[in-house]
Amino acid sequence: MVYKMRYTLAKFMGRMAGPVAKLGPGAGTSFPGIVFLKIAGYDALKQLASELKIGSILITGTNGKTTTTTLLIKLFSKELDIRGSYESNTVTAITTGLLQGRGDIGVFEYGIRDKKHGMPDTIQELIGPVGVVYTTISREHAQVAGVKNPFNQYLEAKTLLTDNMNHGVIVTNADDPRTANIGLNKSKDIKVNYYGVDDKKISDIFEDETVECPNCGNPLEYSHKFMNHRGLYKCPDCGLERPQLNVRLKSIEFEDTKWLLNIEGNLFNYTVNKDVSFKLHLKVPPFGFHNVYNTLASITAFATFTPNPDNIEKTAEYVFNNLDMSFIPPGRFEVVNINGKKVGLGQGDNYDYVIMTGCGEEQAMWENIKQKLIK
């Protein structure tokens, strides 16, 4: 009884803190969550999270979290009442999102640098997500803390977010051996839906770094790289290879003002508890290769959790065919004119400038772009 009252009070106070927080600088958008957790304690977060009809989805990875979260919210908002937050790397931000009131589903971006700077296993326990979406895990962010060789800790933190999941679905990038391996290790416990690219027109031309097998540590062999370490890989030692795709980019056509994406899906839908399939023909702005992955991640997550699988095609085509570039966070994309061709430079992968050309002159273009970037 005392607990219940404290919980109700905390919820009330937390919600009241919302409008106040907007007035003052500093405390930012997490203030209602801070108030709630201070009064009710961390355990109350479990109850708050369980009030959602379908449950919560956490989006994590090194890159593409914000864009994937944005796209996923766009997709769900056609049919559901959503609680969500962007760039919420803390439990208080997620709590703030949950405090917005009753809803069907929670969609939260969750970034973690390493175990010390986050609490992925605690988050998993308190939020009890029905879905965790992995975008990609790369080394870039791991340099921040100034810790020597922090990448393994970073990878471990990402893994901890789903380690104890015993219900729900993991949505993960099959082209990335690190995120694929997390899925493969969990597939004995819960369902995993994999997404990836199946059109070799998307090709990485400038990274040639050895990628360690996340399973045994030996170098992976790639027959094709789509982007950075994402590609068609196989470990000659332990046999790790790209898992079968549930959602695939079957083909891509590049036009000046539009890209045509052909996507096929066949996956387990958590909400209706059965397999569903779909075929999509999307016309998107020429938004860069990294956003092809963000598109696949958001569509896979949407198709996994929508309560109306019959509408997947209609909803996804509506959202993506009406997309303009404003969904990309500012400062992460620019279109430059090179040799009369419009080329998009996306900074979706932090330090990795991604080029998209869609023609056979990648190398020459890359030289041009590099010169431009150096200037």
Ligand SMILES: [Zn+2]
């Ligand atoms: Zn291996």
